[in-house]
Amino acid sequence: MTKATSRRAPRQTAMRYSLYHRPVALKPTPTHFCPGCGHGIVHKLIAETLDTLKIREKTIGVAPVGCAVLAYNYLDCDISEAAHGRAAAVATGIKRCLPDRIVFAYQGDGDLAAIGMGETLHAANRGEHIAVIFVNNTVYGMTGGQMAPTTLIGQKTATSPCGRDQVTTGAPIKICELLNTLEAPWHIERVALDGPAGVRRTRKALATAFQAQVDDKGYSFIEILSPCPIHMHCSPVEAVRLVKERMIPYFPPGLYRQNGQSMT
């Protein structure tokens, strides 16, 4: 290394850090997520949203049972745990008791679409004024990569070792489409962490969902297609490619419901 570059390097680093500051709503906790996991990105985007909308002190989150169970170690707002699948019910209890607070539930696909499907549908159908953030990574991450309701046909998991078979296990459930059959929801959107543009769209979608509560509009639902390199059995880069090439064609991103109107 020459003298000149070694003098320049620290200045560049300083500049980078001034660009990429930590959101106030994100605690300085070393991550426990696997390299390339989508949860960390979503956590940061939520924290940024709480900062941008200046709602950190009004917000109460509900963390799921799943890989994101430790969300309270990262997000610096009031947060409660919920039993597996029951985040929407817990969020309902919170919001009805404190209607002027911002309440969100954060859930994985096993949590939201399998064991918690009842709570998911009914909270949406009642039009609870909450935001549900649904991280769809096509597997049960925490318990070791089992088949989820959103596992793709042919996808190998711990409990579909030969690949998911539609005849015996059904087809992957499209939750946005399902929720869009209900009357009450205010905003339903699917986004994907398939690259920088996808991350930006996710940030925007989250802002819309939280803003809907600031404006007391109603129920919003953001599904985020997300990589789980560990249980997709590939590298982080490859996992993002899988989100793009395998997940997106089956789970089309886009606006399903806007301002209470179906967009499909």
Place this chain on the structure above:
Amino acid sequence: MSKRVLMNGNDAVGEGAIRGGCDAYFGYPITPQNELTAYMAAHMPRHERVFIQAESEIAAINMVFGAAVTGKRAMTSSSSPGISLKQEGISYLAAAELPAVIVNVQRGGPGLGNIAPSQSDYFQATKGGGHGDYRLIVLAPASVQEMHDLTIEAFALADRFRSPVMVLTDGRLGQMMEPLKLHEGKPPARPPKPWALTGAVGRRSNMIRSLLLDDGVLEQHNLHLQRKFALIKNSLLKFEELNTRDCDVLIVAYGTSARIAKGAMDKARAKGMKVGLLRPVTLWPYPSARIRQLAAQVKGILVVEMSSGQMVEDVRLAAGDRAPVVFEGRLGGAVPEENDVLAALRGILRRSRGRKLS
């Protein structure tokens, strides 16, 4: 002057909840507690409080969890099969030390059973029910008046000990009408709840959780819970005693069974038999020490229950070999009759005379 009104037990619980400061109620239809859910549907909104008919008992108990984390007073009610569904949620409430009130208007089981009154959920209520090392404060009313009063007390105890509290009653008490005096005056005082999730304004953010993964932390938390349970055991014990000073036979019974036992006791006394009654009002903590004392004085103990014999195990544990313990019970929604209890009392006295002779 407090008003005297005629009410059924389920409504009396509902009115007790309202006067006890219940902020949010979450229910799901099941007989024989439906009057309570309907009462709350009619009255909670009038008081600008939260009522939701949940999509299941599981959703209801988790809505209770959500309401409780905000520091509000929350309640759910159900009957036996529905209470089984709530057990995971109750374990979470106990673990996270959240105050909440759960009412079980018991019916005959197991399975779908029937809709007749029963006391066969005693084990479930007092020995855990859900997973993990926890205890539930369990209150057992024996009249419509107590359905009302103990519901109010349940909210006070839940807040005081940061613990879920169960009101364990049955279909007969739920359905029957009796005059009662409604609670006048304020709900029990609300202790400060600095742990509640209300938005982190001017303080560090709060978290409510029961997942404790770090080495030894869960054991420490369990030890803390055990200390709390010990404190509850030492500071909270309620039971009623009738005619125990000179009794030769002690009946132990709670709730509906205690009412029948009391009738039998009165008949027995009229016939010259010295019979007393101990009626536990708290089923956990349990009046074991007092039963042990009385066991030393009596010739026998009769336990009357609407089950195959659940509470009787606690009585046997308390009595040890100080006195023989006899069980009289009916199962599957059947209710014991006074005459059967009377016959059992006679049997105990006869056998005790036999023992003396031999």
